Amino acid sequence: MEIGYMILLFSCVLFLLLSSCATLNTISTNQVIKDGDTIVSDDNMFELGFFSPGRSKNRYVGIWYKKISTGTVVWVANRETPITDKSGMLELSRHGNLLIRSGDNTVIWSSNSAISTMPVVVVVQLLDTGNLVVWDRSTKNECVIWQSFDHPGNTFLPGMKFGKDLATGRERVMIPWKSVDDPSPGEYLHYIDTNGYPQMFVRQGSVIRWRYGPWNGLKFQGLRLKNPNPIYSVQFVMNEKEIYFKYEIKSSAVQRVVVLPDDITVRLRWMDQTQEWTVHNIEAPTDSCGGYGLCGPYASCNANRYPPCRCMAGFKPQVLDEWDRANWSSGCERKRALVCECGSEFKKISGVIFPDTRGSWYNHSMTLEECEMACRMKCNCTAYANSDIRNGGSGCLLWFDELMDTTENDDKQDLYIKLAASELAGKQDSPSSLNKKKRVFTAVFLTTSVVLLLFMVAYACIKKQKRLHMKEREDRYALDKKDNSVWMEDLDELPLLSLNKIVKATDNFSINKKIGEGGFGPVYKGVLEDGQEVAVKRLSETSQQGIEEFKNEIICIAKLQHRNLVKLLGYCNHRTELILVYEYMTNKSLDLYLFDETRSSMLDWPKRFNIIQGMARGILYLHQDSRLQIIHRDLKAGNILLDGDMNPKISDFGLARKFVGSDTATKTKKVVGTYGYISPEYAVHGRFSIKSDVYSFGVLVLEIVSGRKNREFSHDDHNDNLLGHAWRLYKQGRSIELMCASLRASCVIPEVLRSIHVGLLCVQNHAKDRPTMLSVVLMLVSESVLPQPKHPAFYSEESSSELESVSSVDGSMITHLYAR
Known part of the structure; x- marks a missing residue:
């Protein structure tokens, strides 16, 4: 009798254990998942149960990762109806409806997936994909009643x-x-x-x-x-x-x-x-083209152009404000109206994100020629294009409304815009216009005759000038014989400006036009013949920089186009004169404001935070998104220029280096840059990488928040530099004290604290601990939880041996650069 009882008891326990294992990833109609209980997918990747997000005490039913990144939530059921305590229950009705009830049995969320057919065998299963599925298993072929992937x-x-x-x-x-x-x-x-x-x-x-x-x-x-x-x-x-x-x-x-x-x-x-x-x-x-319909109808947007908007070919601004500047909110209108009976032609525009396709028509089997014919036959068709770019293009896409929200990019996609035939071929001339053209033709004929005569007289002079020009080109290409082909290719992308033109623009490099001095040489403000203001950087005879830095700046920056990088407009290479011409920055460099007691008040917190974000986007572009991937190597306040709206632009690429793909680190025997911004691995061992730029960015962030220079910082209670002081305050929970006093009225405290935190992450002693610029941009614009930083480089509490090795670096190995 006792043996039989033991066998029966063992069977019951075994049955319960097997039942529990079989339903580990499921909920059946006779089960309730209470707060604290969970179900787990077969591969142990996902888990479902009740949770509280962040600092909230509200309870939600959700799915999160279990095997990795425990607690990272990927789906929430009752997003709008939380439970305020831990009395919640999750259950499945016999009709296939998934329900969440509070402690008083009130239904606070439902999947609304109940079915009326009976009998029904239903079960909820958490799949290995993270999908929560309600199955109907009453037939051989299981049927999905509801799934979280649909929501x-x-x-x-x-x-x-x-x-x-x-x-x-x-x-x-x-x-x-x-x-x-x-x-x-x-x-x-x-x-x-x-x-x-x-x-x-x-x-x-x-x-x-x-x-x-x-x-x-x-x-x-x-x-x-x-x-x-x-x-x-x-x-x-x-x-x-x-x-x-x-x-x-x-x-x-x-x-x-x-x-x-x-x-x-x-x-x-x-x-x-x-x-x-x-x-x-x-x-x-x-970028500046991010907003929908920024330029209005029949205009295209290009973030690398100012202003970014421009009318498409065959169109003109619809509204002109004072001083004949276009009001782009109204967009553009046709120069010549479409008249169906008078015929039409098409203008091809390449490299665009297509206009808004709401209300468009498409057919996947038509050729481009058939698509053109279809648009030509429909009077209200405004444009056509291939709908599929694979295998040379196929399919047809027709527009019938205004062409709205067109953006220029590097995609090899063509848009064909319908224009009046007269727009491309010219309108039929009236008798009065014919007489006018005759007079113009006569004048042109006489002028041409005179020019031909002068040409014969000047032929010898032109040949001589051409020989001189060829010699200048040979001199220019001889600057770097080892890499001559690349040098020529990069120079061809920029205008070669004559020395005479630059001399005229700067009043012969007048001392009154001088606006700064850097390691390369003096910088002058100039005005070109077309009225454009420029900054002219001229190599000085005493500069330690020269041909290599000149060439490097052109090669790097000629291929870079970003709103947060200064734009190189041209160059001059005439015998011993090496000159670079940039767009003129009205407010000059960041250090002129940041470290000046009077001017610093002009930089309130919104402006400073915008500068931090702009610098981050610019460096991210250099590291990841540009045609050439660039390590700048000399990021500092003096190399951050400010336009008229105090938007930052990174400048001075004379020390920059290119890298390709994953080749993000290298070593050099010659350490260049500016003390206070150089990372420890670069200063001590000559190793530089994208993390060197991240370090410099972190120093800049802490300088922007505090208004103090890293190298010149001092404190009565300790010998820390700015980084060490920021770290000391962070450990004591007093980071806000790092902020300069002038920001008290305008600061947004969470943004200030987040900026300090990100800055400390960027200046960590070991390069591997520092985030990438992609992570930095993300951390600055989100409210995610930030990782804890480790101690910064050159922190005085660290061992003195490393600090001594840094201080022993020969000062002649560092090229000191100063603000333009």
């Missing part, structure tokens, strides 16, 4: 569909959290618009903020998406049933796409080596 939040996981189900009308959109502590829907909405050719939009409330552009066969035009690539594959499906975009991971890598509360979209990748998320890509409207 994305702020996270886009591999396998998720982003788009619209045309059969049910369900839209799969992304809505960021309100804040890191509040997962309720924020004010931004990311969605695919299907009214016409599909394209991706971002809306803030009812206002369209920006547009990614239509799908072109490989990607949405405005996305910084590399397709194909070895890490993930992307797919865009467009048929009668649904229109959606999704991506799948090709390897074992873990990725997610997150929309942050301030509407910055980041693609994050888990790194097993460092056990942290790395920013793989970032999408944000950071």
